[in-house]
Amino acid sequence: MTERHRDGRPRPLLPSERPIRFLTDGGTPARGPHPYPEPDPDLLLRAYRRMVVGRRFDAQATALTKQGRLAVYPSSRGQEACQVGAVLALDDGDWLFPTYRESVALVTRGIPPVEVLSLLRGDAHCGYDPHRHHVAPQCTPLATQTVHAAGLAYAERRKGSGRVALAFVGDGATSEGDFHEALNFAAVFHAPVVFLVQNNRYAISVPLERQTAAPALAYKGIGYGVRSEQVDGNDAVAVLAVLGAAVAHARSGGGPFLVEAHTYRMEPHTNADDATRYRADAETERWRRRDPIARLEAYLRGLGRLGDEEAAAIAAEAEEVAARLRAGMNADPDLAPLDLFAHVYREPTPQLAEQRALLRSELQAELHAEEVPV
Ligand SMILES: Cc1ncc(C[n+]2csc(CCOP(=O)(O)OP(=O)(O)O)c2C)c(N)n1
Secondary structure (H helix, E strand, O other), rough: OOOOOOOOEEEEOOOOOOOOOOEEOOOOOOOOOOOOOOOOOHHHHHHHHHHHHHHHHHHHHHHHHOOOOOOOOOOOOOHHHHHHHHHHHHOOOOOEEEEEEOOOHHHHHHHHHHHHHHHOOOOOOOOOOOHOOOOOOOEEEHHHHHHHHHHHHHHHHHHOOOOEEEEEEOHHHHHHHHHHHHHHHHHHOOOOEEEEEEOOEOOEEEHHHHHOOOOOOHHHHHHHHHHEEEEEOOOOHHHHHHOOOOOOOOHHHHHEEEEEEEOOOOOOOOOOHHHHHOOHHHHHHHHHHHHHHHHHHHHHHOOOOHHHHHHHHHHHHHHHHHHHHHHHHOOOOOOOHHHHHHOOOOOOOOOHHHHHHHHHHHHHHHHHHHHHOO
């Protein structure tokens, strides 16, 4: 299927020269014309609400690491337009393939926040039911989720289900072999998969300039025959417009679509990282002025779609979510530590069996032997 412009001309695989944006940094309408239709204001208001709740969740999770209730947390503060935009662009039956950074997306999908954080607390490989939510376990090895997403999308195509998969991937992970294999496979087999590259400019301490010589990460799709686009990832209106088109393209049989969202991670890589060692405060400050939530709020207020009362109600809802999360995380989980070994391979490897035996003997030394299941 050849993509066409609205005037009927065939659309090339190439992304637009500059990232698509509908809003200025201050949240006023950016000059057009826009190659994608503007999303409905009701959808934008829903996105705003989810972004405010997501940011509060993120701040609470960060605080829980300081209280020792969470082992590690990779914040996505500043990336809310991507986290929320991806989920709102999909139908409930579509599949998400997240990385460790996508906790806000998973909360937006409706997964209970404590279940989202079980992995990062170290309680389980995955704290939620992937089949119930159509969300794969959060992936820590870089880019392996892109091949899983391509494979699942291909299976959905063969079943004729009309379902789409969306894989999140970071700028650093686009250097991994799996990412390239996933793009190639998806293109050759017309898998209905959207690759959303959140280019937040750093792979821990490695800046984008050390990561790639490509003019933009969106160009990485071209060589594989994958239609690609770049978008201002801090402009929720643009993210929803482009992802909406990407999902429609995949669902209608156009094959995969790659979206590079230009964004920025405002916090360190995780709470264990010190970002001042590799980036200047002035840079972070520049991105602070492009805050995705403030931009969308200014736009919605300008449209007359958001007033003080509704903004206060949304802020109160976010506080409630944070309070529930605190209560849930302050309750000690009921764990069976040896279960961690039960769901890795169908037949345990000798190494796993050895690790299991080691943990079991450590637990036995701490507890009474008869309390530890074999
Ligand atoms: C295969 C693999 N190699 C190395 C790592 C260690 N590692 C964890 S996060 C990270 C940086 C990833 O950066 P990016 O893909 O840009 O995602 P971001 O963390 O910025 O969301 C690295 C190198 C890993 N998890 N997996």
